[in-house]
Amino acid sequence: MTAILFENVTKTFSPHGPHTGGLKNLLLNGFRGNRHQAEPVPIITDASFSIPHGQAVAFVGRNGAGKSTLLSLIAGVLRPNKGRVVVDGRLSPLLELGAGFHPDLTGRENIELYGVVLGFGRQEIRQHMDAVIEFSELGEHIDRPVRYYSSGMLARLGFAVVSQLDPEILLIDEVLAVGDYKFGQKCLDVMHGFRKAGKTIVFVSHSMQDVVKLCDRALLIDQHRIVADGPAKDIALLYQPDLVIEPTKEEAQGNI
Numbered sequence: 001m002t003a004i005l006f007e008n009v010t011k012t013f014s015p016h017g018p019h020t021g022g023l024k025n026l027l028l029n030g031f032r033g034n035r036h037q038a039e040p041v042p043i044i045t046d047a048s049f050s051i052p053h054g055q056a057v058a059f060v061g062r063n064g065a066g067k068s069t070l071l072s073l074i075a076g077v078l079r080p081n082k083g084r085v086v087v088d089g090r091l092s093p094l095l096e097l098g099a100g101f102h103p104d105l106t107g108r109e110n111i112e113l114y115g116v117v118l119g120f121g122r123q124e125i126r127q128h129m130d131a132v133i134e135f136s137e138l139g140e141h142i143d144r145p146v147r148y149y150s151s152g153m154l155a156r157l158g159f160a161v162v163s164q165l166d167p168e169i170l171l172i173d174e175v176l177a178v179g180d181y182k183f184g185q186k187c188l189d190v191m192h193g194f195r196k197a198g199k200t201i202v203f204v205s206h207s208m209q210d211v212v213k214l215c216d217r218a219l220l221i222d223q224h225r226i227v228a229d230g231p232a233k234d235i236a237l238l239y240q241p242d243l244v245i246e247p248t249k250e251e252a253q254g255n256i
Contacts, residue, residue: 001052001053001088002050002051002052002053002086002088003051003052003053003054003055003087003088003089003169003200004050004051004074004085004086004087004088004169004200004202005049005050005051005084005085005086005087006047006048006049006050006070006073006083006084006085007048007083007084007085007086008046008047008048008082008083008084009044009046009047009048009073009080009082009083009084009085010042010044010045010046010047010080010081010082010083011042011043011044011066011069011073011078011080011081012040012041012042012043012081013040013041013043014039014040014041040081042224043066043069043224044066044069044070044073044080044224044225045224045225046083046225047070047083047225047226048083048226049219049226049229051200051202052200053088053089053198053200054198054199054200055200055201055216055217056191056195056200056201056203056214056215056216056217057201057202057203057215057216057217057218057219058202058203058204058205058211058214058215058217058218058219058232058235059071059202059203059204059218059219059221060204060205060206060208060211060218060219060220060221060235060236060239061220061221061222061239062222065221065222065223065224066221066224066225067173067204067221068095068173068204070204070221071093071095071171071173071202071204072095073085074087074091074093074169074171074202075091075093075095075171076091077093077095087169089168089169089200090118090119090167090168090169091118091119091167091168091169091171092118092119092162092165092167092168092169092170092171093118093171093173094158094159094162094170094171094172094173095171095173100113100114100117100118100158101113101114101146101154101157101158102146103145103146103147104145104147105145105146106142106143106144106145106146107133107136107138107141107142107143107144107146107149107157108129108133108142108143110146110157111125111129111132111133111157111160111161112125112126112129114157114158114161115161115165118161118162118165118167120165124165125165128164128165131164132160132161132163132164132165133160135159135160135163135164135186136156136157136160137156137183138153138156138157141153152180152183155183156183159187159190163187163190167194167199168199168200169199169200169201169202170191170194170199170200170201170202171202172191172201172202172203172204172205173204174204174205174206188210188213188214191203191214192213192214195214201214201215203215208236208239208240208243208245209243209245209246211232211235211236212232212233212236212245213246214232215232216231216232217229217230217231217232217235218230218231218232218234218235218236219235220235220238220239233245
């Protein structure tokens with residue numbers, strides 16, 4: 001069964017709407033200048049792939065290649081200009097720190113709000129409230145408005161909600177990069193648990209070590225196109241040829 005399907009998907013954006021060059025631009029260049037500025041810029045071009053249920057897949061590539069846009073298309077935050085995106089399953093996206101949180105509500109109140117945004121029922125969220133708070137390690141900060149949270153605290157809160165509410169398809173965009181090392185490892189352990197439980201994971205990261213540890217497969221994005229698709233280790237080495245891959249916990253224990 002296919003969890004995520006892309007068929008010839010293209011996404012562009014127009015950097016300027018009509019007349020956004022201002023009065024000076026309009027006087028100097030007329031409408032020709034505005035038409036030139038409004039030419040669409042490609043973000044993703046002709047992307048086709050499928051991800052089966054239960055697979056952990058990474059999108060890798062340089063900044064601006066289009067990785068986060070692919071996640072946003074999967075999440076339905078963006079719609080393609082051309083092609084088709086099909087998703088089978090409930091999505092739990094961690095795409096942007098603070099997305100889904102209300103700045104004036106406390107961390108505790110935002111747990112319920114964010115859980116509802118992710119598609120979980122209020123009763124289910126309340127049943128897991130204590131576990132979410134414990135996982136977040138936010139302590140007394142949990143009853144303070146999230147407008148005062150650091151980026152790392154927001155990451156803790158968002159991942160804590162997802163970790164305890166059993167997602168079907170988990171989308172993660174560089175969230176682990178903002179937390180401390182210990183919490184990042186804790187999140188990776190949770191994602192390994194999701195992977196073993198047959199959940200679908202789509203992961204964007206610049207850490208090839210995390211990609212290799214977590215994912216079965218990776219897609220390399222370059223110049224807004226998918227240029228390679230294969231086993232995570234092979235794609236990681238293609239993207240970063242000098243990479244020295246650390247052994248997994250199981251491999252390290254086996255060498256003792």
